[in-house]
Amino acid sequence: MARYASSISRLIAELGKLPGIGSKSAQRLAFHLLAQPEEQVYALTDAMVDARRSIRLCSVCCNLTDQDPCAICSDTGRDASIICVVENPRDVAAMERIHDYKGLYHVLHGAISPVQGIGPDQIRLRELLKRLQQQDHVQEVILATNPTVEGEATALYLARMLKPAGILTTRIAHGIPMGGDLEYADEVTLSKAMEGRREIG
Amino acid sequence: MARYASSISRLIAELGKLPGIGSKSAQRLAFHLLAQPEEQVYALTDAMVDARRSIRLCSVCCNLTDQDPCAICSDTGRDASIICVVENPRDVAAMERIHDYKGLYHVLHGAISPVQGIGPDQIRLRELLKRLQQQDHVQEVILATNPTVEGEATALYLARMLKPAGILTTRIAHGIPMGGDLEYADEVTLSKAMEGRREIG
Numbered sequence: 001m002a003r004y005a006s007s008i009s010r011l012i013a014e015l016g017k018l019p020g021i022g023s024k025s026a027q028r029l030a031f032h033l034l035a036q037p038e039e040q041v042y043a044l045t046d047a048m049v050d051a052r053r054s055i056r057l058c059s060v061c062c063n064l065t066d067q068d069p070c071a072i073c074s075d076t077g078r079d080a081s082i083i084c085v086v087e088n089p090r091d092v093a094a095m096e097r098i099h100d101y102k103g104l105y106h107v108l109h110g111a112i113s114p115v116q117g118i119g120p121d122q123i124r125l126r127e128l129l130k131r132l133q134q135q136d137h138v139q140e141v142i143l144a145t146n147p148t149v150e151g152e153a154t155a156l157y158l159a160r161m162l163k164p165a166g167i168l169t170t171r172i173a174h175g176i177p178m179g180g181d182l183e184y185a186d187e188v189t190l191s192k193a194m195e196g197r198r199e200i201g
Numbered sequence: 202m203a204r205y206a207s208s209i210s211r212l213i214a215e216l217g218k219l220p221g222i223g224s225k226s227a228q229r230l231a232f233h234l235l236a237q238p239e240e241q242v243y244a245l246t247d248a249m250v251d252a253r254r255s256i257r258l259c260s261v262c263c264n265l266t267d268q269d270p271c272a273i274c275s276d277t278g279r280d281a282s283i284i285c286v287v288e289n290p291r292d293v294a295a296m297e298r299i300h301d302y303k304g305l306y307h308v309l310h311g312a313i314s315p316v317q318g319i320g321p322d323q324i325r326l327r328e329l330l331k332r333l334q335q336q337d338h339v340q341e342v343i344l345a346t347n348p349t350v351e352g353e354a355t356a357l358y359l360a361r362m363l364k365p366a367g368i369l370t371t372r373i374a375h376g377i378p379m380g381g382d383l384e385y386a387d388e389v390t391l392s393k394a395m396e397g398r399r400e401i402g
Binding site: 004005006007008010011013014015017018019020025027028029030031032033034036038040041042043044045047048049050051052053054055064065066067070071088089090093183184 | 205206207208209211212214215216218219220221225226228229230231232233234235237239241242243244245246248249250251252253254255256265266267268271272289290291294
């Protein structure tokens with residue numbers, strides 16, 4: 001990093017904190033930004049600040065939203081008797097892309113992982129249970145956590161918790177390759193996985 | 202991109218304009234930023250705005266700088282009789298990392314590429330010629346453009362322009378990278394390495 005002007009070094013350091021951006025990529029991005037018209041840089045920084053300021057968690061489903069309840073939760077055309085539980089907001093977007101599912105969501109913002117010290121209290125599980133207690137019209141909870149060790153553990157944990165409540169609890173089919181990531185699944189696989197869901201627990 | 206809040210969609214779109222950032226990476230970065238503390242996001246946006254505002258081209262060597270002349274050009278400890286010509290500011294940083302070179306630089310900000318419509322006037326060639334006319338103490342110009350079609354064309358073009366001026370014009374050596382394996386070298390590199398062989402011992 002020798003001999004860069006200090007503001008360039010600082011920019012490279014900040015860009016390098018982003019996930020998946022190594023020091024070479026950070027340099028490349030920094031010099032790209034310096035070569036852009038100022039408006040272009042401001043468009044990017046405004047988008048960052050604006051998103052960070054306006055986005056919060058939906059008080060119903062915990063998805064990221066700029067209105068509360070979020071657009072999906074407040075859409076009366078959707079089937080409020082089904083809740084699809086996913087790990088993160090990107091999974092909601094992936095699910096929405098298949099245009100098949102018309103129910104609601106619940107975003108956990110993570111999965112149970114004893115190794116990483118993430119227990120049931122570190123993810124948005126309590127919000128889901130509270131929601132199920134308050135809304136007695138829910139007939140099915142689809143567990144769409146990732147088919148990873150953590151996702152499976154979270155699904156099992158949830159299935160056991162929901163069994164006494166008498167709500168049908170299903171798990172999306174493992175049409176998604178094991179060890180894969182929901183957000184990278186193609187639409188057909190994701191669609192198959194939804195179709196082949198079965199009762200769990 | 203269905204069903205993201207508009208400010209998230211905008212953030213993803215802006216991030217996706219960055220080089221090497223595809224739509225999946227843009228989404229990943231966007232959600233990473235939304236999960237960060239606000240101060241962290243501001244540190245990044247401030248660094249961008251600050252760098253874009255404070256950085257300009259050095260009036261001597263055309264490198265990016267926050268002072269004019271830049272730190273290298275105004276360093277009296279450096280040998281002003283040698284100028285190393287490179288394509289971009291990252292190349293200056295790479296060269297500085299070897300701590301061997303004590304001369305000055307000239308940054309072209311590109312290379313001649315007829316295919317991409319980049320001629321001698323689109324890069325900072327005129328600034329170099331003007332500099333050589335004004336500074337009669339320059340004794341050597343090292344052409345350190347990349348060993349690509351464009352970099353080679355630029356080096357040849359410069360060599361021809363500088364010949365009448367009677368300045369020693371050299372080209373950095375091309376060959377097998379240190380730690381590299383002869384067996385995996387491409388033919389052109391191997392042929393360059395043979396061509397550039399020198400007596401040893």
